[in-house]
Amino acid sequence: EDKVVQSPLSLVVHEGDTVTLNCSYEVTNFRSLLWYKQEKKAPTFLFMLTSSGIEKKSGRLSSILDKKELFSILNITATQTGDSAVYLCAVEPPRNSGNTPLVFGKGTRLSVIA
Amino acid sequence: DAGVIQSPRHEVTEMGQEVTLRCKPISGHDYLFWYRQTMMRGLELLIYFNNNVPIDDSGMPEDRFSAKMPNASFSTLKIQPSEPRDSAVYFCASSLASAQETQYFGPGTRLLVL
Numbered sequence: 001e002d003k004v005v006q007s008p009l010s011l012v013v014h015e016g017d018t019v020t021l022n023c024s025y026e027v028t029n030f031r032s033l034l035w036y037k038q039e040k041k042a043p044t045f046l047f048m049l050t051s052s053g054i055e056k057k058s059g060r061l062s063s064i065l066d067k068k069e070l071f072s073i074l075n076i077t078a079t080q081t082g083d084s085a086v087y088l089c090a091v092e093p094p095r096n097s098g099n100t101p102l103v104f105g106k107g108t109r110l111s112v113i114a
Numbered sequence: 115d116a117g118v119i120q121s122p123r124h125e126v127t128e129m130g131q132e133v134t135l136r137c138k139p140i141s142g143h144d145y146l147f148w149y150r151q152t153m154m155r156g157l158e159l160l161i162y163f164n165n166n167v168p169i170d171d172s173g174m175p176e177d178r179f180s181a182k183m184p185n186a187s188f189s190t191l192k193i194q195p196s197e198p199r200d201s202a203v204y205f206c207a208s209s210l211a212s213a214q215e216t217q218y219f220g221p222g223t224r225l226l227v228l
Contacts, residue, residue, distance in 0.1 A: 104158075
């Protein structure tokens with residue numbers, strides 16, 4: 001079963017719009033949640049979130065985690081065509097899971113048109 | 115640092131042929147991961163190694179897939195015999211000291227099996 005679910009699957013917006021990408025997960029007591037951006041090539045790291053309610057920002061991108069409701073959102077303001085990519089969410093399982101690696105969602109494909 | 119290096123970048127082969135994908139992790143990283151990515155299934159973990167030892171190969175789809183890591187700076191993923199449904203992008207990633215840290219991805223190998 002899918003433990004990390006991202007929505008929407010795909011999104012098309014105009015330049016300048018603000019978008020919100022969602023990631024919900026079923027992994028309890030997880031250690032962290034990570035966001036990656038994947039353009040044509042490999043995923044690149046964006047954020048690592050460990051604490052609920054604390055927003056992380058990087059330029060026009062920001063992300064926040066809600067451990068109570070088991071979700072995270074990634075916001076992109078004033079979108080640009082260069083933001084077009086697949087955005088992946090991954091969850092780091094709890095310590096007692098052994099050394100299990102990250103569990104990825106299927107991603108949200110964002111297309112920003114001029 | 116050159117980052118994670120993968121070769122080849124693209125491969126087109128015929129069904130039944132053997133395919134070997136290669137990966138050089140970031141120097142000093144103890145963990146190496148092989149992922150497969152398709153539109154239908156997203157990013158899937160196939161196998162990962164810690165200090166050259168396979169830790170979890172439960173993601174390897176079937177016996178046609180095998181992976182080795184003969185030393186700290188080299189790993190291979192082999193498919194024999196290949197089938198059209200193996201067509202995907204295969205990523206290698208490495209992390210420094212645990213399976214649950216940020217993973218740095220290589221550029222991927224795009225495989226097409228005809």
